[in-house]
Amino acid sequence: MKETIRIVLIASVISMTLLFCYHLWHKETIIEIEDNYGKLVARAENSALRTKTFNPSSIPNDFVExxxxxxxxxxxxxxxxxxxxxxxxxxxxxxxxxxxxxxxxxxxxxxxxxxxxxxxxxxxxxxxxxxxxxxxxxxxxxxxxxxxxxxxxxxxxxxxxxxxxxxxxxxxxxxxxxxxxxxxxxxxxxxxxxxxxxxxxxxxxxxxxxxxxxxxxxxxxxxxxxxxxxxxxxxxxxxxxxxxxxxxxxxxxxxxxxVVDDLREYGAVQRAWLGVGVLDINEKKANNLGLPFVGGTLVDLVEMEGAGKEAGLQSDDVILSINGKETMTRPQFLELISQHRPGDEILIEYFRKGKRKNTIATLKNQLNTTDYIAVRKDKVLVDVGFTLRDLDSKEKKRLSSDGALVVAILKDSKISRTNMDQDYIITSINNESVKNVDDVVNVLNSSDGRIEVKGFYEMWPGDYPYVFDLD
Missing domain, CATH: 2.40.10.120 (Thrombin, subunit H)
Structure with missing residues (x-):
């Protein structure tokens, strides 16, 4: 009799444990699903949505889903x-x-x-x-x-x-x-x-x-x-x-x-630069450098004041990885760098004179600062005939001014006929102050007819106005 009671008790304990685990595993949780830009698009009450597994190398039964x-x-x-x-x-x-x-x-x-x-x-x-x-x-x-x-x-x-x-x-x-x-x-x-x-x-x-x-x-x-x-x-x-x-x-x-995140947020890509020229490694170069394998990204040149120079990189260094991801070819290196913005810190593993070394680099923009700037080619800008960029923090401090800098002037355009030159800094349009390229784009998009642009050149004294027609 005692043995029977003991068996019944053990069975009851096991059953309760399994029931508890079942409820714990299938406990409903409200899940909010957002799209790629953080907008709430769905809510779900099934934790299975979170635990779905996917084997990328498996052969699917079909491709319908x-x-x-x-x-x-x-x-x-x-x-x-x-x-x-x-x-x-x-x-x-x-x-x-x-x-x-x-x-x-x-x-x-x-x-x-x-x-x-x-x-x-x-x-x-x-x-x-x-x-x-x-x-x-x-x-x-x-x-x-x-x-x-x-x-x-x-x-x-x-x-x-x-x-x-x-x-x-x-x-x-x-x-x-x-x-x-x-x-x-x-x-x-x-x-x-x-x-x-x-x-x-x-x-x-x-x-x-x-x-x-x-x-x-x-x-x-x-x-x-x-x-x-x-x-x-x-x-x-x-x-x-x-x-x-x-x-x-x-x-x-x-x-x-x-790229699309940058375009959505800034209107242009905020591209990061390490400030080095790189090449693929061939067997002859690998042997000359003492590499135990043929691979990596060879540093061909190092720009003065660039991120690579500040991180201690030298010509003939071989970059092996960035943030733990291999850079066995130049395309791999470019892809990994392209995922970053100016100001991002990256961990670089490299090979020099028979030894593996590590360094941390703070990536910069093309002007060798960490500001978010980029050449803007919005349709309204190209239509009138120039490309612009924002001033970086060093330029604003040096010039004691905000504005938008003319990067290039398109041939046979409305701007080219005004005799405006590159490096002109726009400070106002139709007497409306502009602090950056966004301001220029907004003013031009909301204007028609005659446009008067005012600004200055860093190397030439005085103010320079230019006039053109949008129509």
Whole structure:
């Protein structure tokens, strides 16, 4: 009898323990889901949403779920360029591509080459609704542009981490090739950090190479993983025939997210510089330097007053990693640096004279300060004929003035006909004070007719007014 009671008690204790663990495991928790820009778009009451696991290297049974997630978030982009002033002599040039919705309130990323020089940009959604797009900003160095449509409650794609991609992993390309709306193709990651020199060494190339088929019209579309996350923007293909031949290239999400965040917040990319020139390592150079392997990023030159110089880097140092991530090639190095802003501190591991060393560098901008400045090429600025940037803190202190500095003047433009020169500092427009480029853009966008610009040159005494017509 006692033995029976003991067994019953043990069974009861085990049952209560299992029941408690079940309730603890399935305890409902309210979860708030935000889009890529922090806007609340959903609430859920199931902790399973937080514990979903994903094996990126696994072979999926099908691609239905990620394809459905992406189709409603990928749009067709039509860019129209108008040439000629006379109505009868006007010519229209149309470019078709794709774009990806990044937020529920209508931010869309695409390739810059899709919308370059466009006067009108339109987006066609999966539900066949059409919207006019506002240009938020663009970055030629990465061939990316950020657009905005006036809508709420849109489906969008969340960013995945392209740094975690593995060669051989399944991916899907979603876009509008040959105007075939919402086409989905599948392939694998063929390589990472690929440089194909389409920017002629003037941009940042660290592409994801895939064999997912893309063609004309896919540019600006989504490359997603099998979890439906955005891990790249389809940008280019290598081909002899002009059509897909097995080599497709996408800008990785690690670069895309940084660029679009900067464009949204500042109107231009806040690019960080280490202040060194770098090259790939070959076997001969590796042997000369005593490297036990062929790899790393060779420091070719070090700029005076640059971040690298201050961190103690020297020519012939070999950078092995940044913040623990390998830099075995120049594209890997450029990709990692491009994810930072001026003022960010990075940990650099490098090889010098047979030894591995570490140093910390504070990244700077092109002017060798840590201020957030960038050359602005907003449409209204380009239309009148110049590009501008904000003054940095050193310049403001030296000049005892705020303002916007003229970086370049476009040939045969309205500004060029005023005889304005580079390095002119704009302090007012139509007697309205301007402290930065945002002020210039706002005043020009809200004005028409005759424009009077006032300012000065640091090297020349006196004030210099210039006049032009917007119309």
């Amino acid at each position: 990620p394809a459905n997630m992406a189709k409603n978030a990928v749009v067709a982009i039509k860019a129209i360029q108008i040439k000629g002033n006379s109505y009868r002599k006007r010519k229209y040039k149309k470019t078709n591509g794709s774009g990806v919705i990044l937020s529920s309130n209508g931010y869309i990323v695409t390739n810059y080459h899709v919308i370059e020089d466009a006067d009108n940009i339109e987006a066609l959604l999966e539900n066949n609704r059409e919207y006019n797009c506002k240009m938020v900003g663009y970055d030629q160095s990465t061939d990316l542009a950020l657009l905005k449509i006036n809508e709420e409650g849109l489906e969008y794609l969340e960013f995945g981490d392209s740094n975690l991609l593995q060669v051989g992993e399944w991916v899907l390309a979603v876009g509008n090739p040959f105007k075939l709306q919402s086409s989905v193709t599948a392939g694998i990651v063929s390589a990472k950090a690929r440089n194909i020199n389409i920017f002629n060494k003037q941009g940042i190339e660290s592409f994801i190479q895939t064999d997912a088929a893309i063609n004309q019209g896919n540019s600006g579309g989504a490359l997603i993983n099998t979890d439906g996350q955005l891990i790249g923007i389809n940008t280019a293909l290598l081909t002899v025939s002009g059509n897909y031949e097995g080599f497709s290239f996408a800008v990785p999400s690690s670069i895309v997210k940084k």
